[in-house]
Amino acid sequence: MKPRRGDQTEAWGALAGHFEAHGRDFDIREAFARDPGRFDALTFDAPEVFADLSKNRIDTATLHFLLDLARETGVAERRDAMLRGDSINTTEGRAVLHTALRAPRGAGLHSDEVHHVLDTMLAYVETVRDTAVSGIRHIVNIGIGGSDLGPQMVVPALDAFTHPGLTLHFVSNVDGHDIAPVLRTLKPAETLFVIASKTFTTQETMANAHAAKAWFSAAGGTDTAKHFVATTTNVEAAAAFGITTTFGFWDWVGGRYSLWSAIGLPIALAVGADNFRALLAGAHAMDEHFAHAPAAQNLPLLLGLLDVWYRNFHAFTSRSIAPYHQGLKRLPAYLQQLEMESNGKRVDLDGNDLPYATSPVVWGEPGTNGQHAYFQMLHQGSDVIPVEFILVKHATHGTPALHGPLLAQLERQHAMLLANGLAQSQALMQGRTTDAALADAAPTASKTLDPLTLARHRTFPGNRPSTTLLLEQLTPRSLGALIALYEHRVFSSGAVWGINSFDQWGVELGKALCNDLLPRLHSGDASGLDASTAGLLKRLRA
Numbered sequence: 158m159k160p161r162r163g164d165q166t167e168a169w170g171a172l173a174g175h176f177e178a179h180g181r182d183f184d185i186r187e188a189f190a191r192d193p194g195r196f197d198a199l200t201f202d203a204p205e206v207f208a209d210l211s212k213n214r215i216d217t218a219t220l221h222f223l224l225d226l227a228r229e230t231g232v233a234e235r236r237d238a239m240l241r242g243d244s245i246n247t248t249e250g251r252a253v254l255h256t257a258l259r260a261p262r263g264a265g266l267h268s269d270e271v272h273h274v275l276d277t278m279l280a281y282v283e284t285v286r287d288t289a290v291s292g293i294r295h296i297v298n299i300g301i302g303g304s305d306l307g308p309q310m311v312v313p314a315l316d317a318f319t320h321p322g323l324t325l326h327f328v329s330n331v332d333g334h335d336i337a338p339v340l341r342t343l344k345p346a347e348t349l350f351v352i353a354s355k356t357f358t359t360q361e362t363m364a365n366a367h368a369a370k371a372w373f374s375a376a377g378g379t380d381t382a383k384h385f386v387a388t389t390t391n392v393e394a395a396a397a398f399g400i401t402t403t404f405g406f407w408d409w410v411g412g413r414y415s416l417w418s419a420i421g422l423p424i425a426l427a428v429g430a431d432n433f434r435a436l437l438a439g440a441h442a443m444d445e446h447f448a449h450a451p452a453a454q455n456l457p458l459l460l461g462l463l464d465v466w467y468r469n470f471h472a473f474t475s476r477s478i479a480p481y482h483q484g485l486k487r488l489p490a491y492l493q494q495l496e497m498e499s500n501g502k503r504v505d506l507d508g509n510d511l512p513y514a515t516s517p518v519v520w521g522e523p524g525t526n527g528q529h530a531y532f533q534m535l536h537q538g539s540d541v542i543p544v545e546f547i548l549v550k551h552a553t554h555g556t557p558a559l560h561g562p563l564l565a566q567l568e569r570q571h572a573m574l575l576a577n578g579l580a581q582s583q584a585l586m587q588g589r590t591t592d593a594a595l596a597d598a599a600p601t602a603s604k605t606l607d608p609l610t611l612a613r614h615r616t617f618p619g620n621r622p623s624t625t626l627l628l629e630q631l632t633p634r635s636l637g638a639l640i641a642l643y644e645h646r647v648f649s650s651g652a653v654w655g656i657n658s659f660d661q662w663g664v665e666l667g668k669a670l671c672n673d674l675l676p677r678l679h680s681g682d683a684s685g686l687d688a689s690t691a692g693l694l695k696r697l698r699a
């Protein structure tokens with residue numbers, strides 16, 4: 158059967174009917190009461206990740222219709238096309254092969270090139286990590302978007318595995334307030350700059366690279382060749398910039414899918430060759446699951462379908478990410494690019510306007526911090542926002558340096574963290590009735606307000622959906638699997654929507670207009686500008 162766009166399938170109509178009959182008023186609490194096997198039926202094991210989907214507004218019938226949708230839209234065929242290197246990024250005429258970057262030697266496409274760069278890069282990494290010889294203490298990654306967010310997310314996540322004598326810094330913003338405070342702390346002889354840019358033309362990265370170079374010579378730095386390296390597909394441009402050590406990658410690696418390539422150099426510098434290989438191996442395990450697990454057990458596919466169910470049938474506009482692990486503090490930002498740059502599209506593969514919504518807004522903060530900020534809205538606000546909890550069973554701060562009472566205290570705090578995560582998903586689902594609020598004392602509440610009014614303020618509607626992803630421990634392997642899970646989930650929803658998840662034309666217009674405005678900031682020429690832009694330009698120059 159030829160793959161069809163989501164809305165052109167029979168399953169779409171069936172899902173619309175199912176939503177009217179059972180979806181709109183679906184009550185998760187009632188579903189648990191009806192079906193004692195609900196937890197078992199809606200929990201899934203994938204490599205390194207256990208997923209509880211049971212606190213969502215779905216049941217096995219919903220999944221059945223969603224799997225029909227996946228079949229009719231040809232998600233599996235599209236996946237296979239990606240994995241065999243077809244040019245599925247049609248608007249750029251490129252293959253999409255980040256999976257090849259983590260395939261074992263000899264197993265994936267382009268294996269010789271991939272493993273040659275990997276071996277060379279990891280050999281280099283070990284020379285830098287030999288800090289007694291290299292003298293390097295600080296590594297500054299200069300990149301933006303996909304050349305920043307992956308490493309910036311992974312390095313703190315793997316804090317327990319990082320080299321104790323190396324400090325990693327990430328500079329991305331063209332705003333000099335990003336690089337200036339970093340440079341203030343550095344000494345040229347101890348610093349390695351990694352200029353990370355797939356294209357080696359990105360305005361922000363080139364500007365910061367020039368700032369770093371200017372600082373380096375002004376601060377008495379010598380031997381640029383030792384202190385500047387590049388990670389790029391544009392080796393010639395890096396050479397023209399004066400960089401002689403370059404680790405390359407290929408146009409079939411999308412920016413937001415590139416942490417597995419040479420763009421992962423800062424990760425490898427932080428955690429070492431073996432841990433970087435473990436990160437790749439974890440992702441590869443998830444690739445194998447995505448490629449071979451039956452659809453009804455295929456976790457990335459199921460999560461992608463759940464996203465379609467919520468976005469297109471429930472009309473939920475956002476999803477909140479709540480990693481209950483401080484190391485994952487940058488995961489929401491990383492996922493914003495992964496999901497919103499990939500699936501924030503409004504035309505199908507043939508360029509036709511889509512009649513339905515695509516990417517939700519993805520946002521979040523680590524737990525428990527988010528609880529003391531925006532969780533109020535998640536519990537009692539007027540919007541329903543599905544939440545994704547990421548829980549890690551065992552803490553990784555039990556390094557030899559920690560022992561005795563401090564270790565015991567941190568273990569207690571880890572239990573508090575887990576209890577908080579569980580409690581939030583429970584509270585979102587369970588809610589609290591007005592009667593329960595009436596019966597439950599609130600010591601800090603007004604003594605003069607009538608009890609019923611007060612109880613209404615203290616009522617939680619409940620039935621708010623959440624997914625819990627559970628890892629045993631945050632290790633290079635499990636993190637690799639988790640990231641790949643998200644990549645394939647985004648692929649799956651994008652395939653159902655019939656869009657190109659691998660281009661990013663939406664970033665072009667602003668870039669072009671910026672190129673036009675920059676000289677006007679100097680000249681004051683406002684000809685042809687709209688009145689607002691012209692007025693602001695004038696004030697900025699006054």
Ligand code: F6P
Nearest residue numbers: 302303304354355356359412664
């Ligand atoms: O924001 C657009 C974008 O092209 C991203 O897709 C990419 O990750 C980022 O810019 C950085 O691009 P480059 O790695 O070429 O500097």
